[in-house]
Amino acid sequence: MTENLMIIGSGPAGLTAAIYAARANQSPLVITGNEIGGQIATTNEVENYPGFVDGVTGPELVQLMQKQAQKFGARIEMDYVTGVDLRARPFKLETQNGNTYHTQALIVATGASARKLNVPGEKEFAGRGVSYCATCDGFFFRGKEIAVIGGGDSALQEGLFLTKFASKVHIIHRRDQLRAQPILQDRARNDPKINFVWNSVVKEIQGSAKVETLVLENPRTHALAELPTQGVFVYVGHTPNTQLFQGQLAMDAEGYIQVDARLHTNVPGVFAAGEAHDHVFRQAVISAGYGCMAEMEAEKFLAELAHTSSHPV
Ligand code: NAP
Secondary structure (H helix, E strand, O other): OEEEEEEEOOOHHHHHHHHHHHHOOOOOEEEOOOOOOHHHHHOOOEOOOOOOOOOEOHHHHHHHHHHHHHHOOOEEEOOOEEEEEOOOOOEEEEEOOOOEEEEEEEEEOOOEEEOOOOOOOOOOOEOOOEEOOHHHHHHHHOOOEEEEEOOOHHHHHHHHHHOOOOOEEEEEOOOOOOOOOHHHHHHHHOOOOEEEEOOOEEEEEEEOOOEEEEEEEOOOOOOEEEEEOOEEEEOOOEEEOOHHHOOOOOEOOOOOEOOOOOOEOOOOOEEEOOOOOOOOOOOHHHHHHHHHHHHHHHHHHHHHHHHHHHOOO
8 A cells, every 4th residue: 555645753843744734634654763752752841832831841742742643633653764765656665663665755754863972981871870861861860960961952951950850960061152042041050059061071981880970171271170970961962863864865964854945855755844954943843843844745746646647648
């Protein structure tokens, strides 16, 4: 059987595309990826998604979007796409669960993943003090001193969240100016549990059974320092989850999919939505908007296809 429209990814972009497609009677099939919801599902508090005056947790927001899509008939499969063939239509997709799908149109909403520090000790201590998800792991650090790496919105937002558990949160930033939005900067600077460590990059994460020490380097003077810590939360940006499409979809040097103003990729019938192509805004609400746009374009593409096949030239 050939699907009309498949969506890879279940963050705000993928689920919004699913809501719109389901309401347009396209009966979309969403392949979620490893976890439903993508990055927003690991965010504790979302305060700037319109409509939620008192904020909403990431997992709750995802659950609401999922329910809304399913209410209109979207099918959501917990599976992971391992291979795609976009050389001819219908496009072919293979998944971890051993399924093969064919689809006339495809929306790529695979998002982005937390960037790693790539320093000695990071891999070794993953799950033993090194984490990329405060919502998931913050609870394990009750009463402990921890470090958050990064100076953007994620580092400050998650650092503030971690003060609920930790006795001290050291925010380690490679410059002496933060990238984060002013409201988060004000909150962090006024939080007595937060200590900023400026002009410092992580050289190494050391410990025995668990993390014990961070070796820091001043990028200008190259002076080294040690910071005792029991946890390290890494928030140094993201890389797009687009490896699957290498050699098939046009991408920039960093791996972001290249799209036109209507989210068409270089392959007719394949659209991209969200952080797989957007390295500028990276907001849940914007990804949701992109999901809507991509679906509307996919619908137009499918309508033209149906018209051409019923009126061959
Ligand atoms: P980001 O804005 O790209 O910030 C990454 C931070 O990590 C920057 O401060 C950067 O330093 C630092 N960094 C990068 N590579 C590093 C390395 N190798 N070692 C040390 N530090 C490194 O990423 P983000 O904070 O994850 O935010 C991503 C997007 O999501 C942004 O558009 C943000 O606005 C959005 N977001 C919004 C909210 C919200 O609205 N509440 C919450 C979370 C995220 P430099 O500053 O020196 O480059």
